[in-house]
Amino acid sequence: MKTIRxxxxxxxxxxxxAMAILSIILISIMNFFPQMGMINNHNKEKAQAINTAKLLLNEWKLDxxxxxxxxxxxxxxxxxxxTIPTEDIDGDGDEFYLFTTENPRAEIKIWKEPPNNAVVEVPAHEIQIRILNDTGKPISETYGYIVVK
Known part of the structure; x- marks a missing residue:
């Protein structure tokens, strides 16, 4: 029998x-966690804004x-x-009414006339709702039509 000496x-x-290599790997992986949390918060805020915009759209369409x-x-x-709207004209010459709300913070545009390229059987006004964050930057936006019979 041979012994190993x-x-x-x-x-x-x-x-x-080995500890240095493991530390480098763990530190690089740990940098992803704050980023993932920030992305999750952004997605949560956006989902809430989408739902708020849809609710506002339905309220305004039925008013x-x-x-x-x-x-x-x-x-x-x-x-x-x-609130009383301000009349405005955007870059392409379409006239619209502009409403603002504070809770939720939103901009509501209602065009005075139907779109130029639309075949209109029933008078309808396009409505655009933009939900804004605290700095005034849009989070979500939705469109619809208010039917006027």
């Missing part, structure tokens, strides 16, 4: 090298005072429900 084990340098104001040729400030 040179059984040394692991040296201190090998242990330190009888708003529909009555849109039926008029020249609506007056007293005709509008709640």
């Amino acid at each position: 040179n059984e040394r084990g692991i040296t201190l340098i090998e242990v330190l090298a 009888s005072n708003l529909i009555a104001a849109l039926k008029k040729e020249e609506p007056q400030p007293a005709d509008w429900p709640g």
Whole structure:
């Protein structure tokens, strides 16, 4: 029977090298966790904004005072429900009413006329709802039509 005489084990340098390699790997993996948390918060905020925009769109589409104001040729400030819009013209010459709300913080645009390329059987006004964050940057946006019969 042959005996092994040179059984040394692991040296201190090998242990330190292994720990250094493992530390580098663990530190690089740990950098992903704060990033994933930030992305999750962003996605949560966006999902809430999408739901809020859909709810606002439904509220505005069903508002009888708003529909009555849109039926008029020249609506007056007293005709509008709640906040009075500011009239605006965007870059392509389309005129719209611009409403703002604070809770939730949103911009609501309602175009005065149907889109130029639309075949209109029933008068409808395009509505755009943008949910804004605290700095005024849009989080979510949705579109729809308010049917005026």
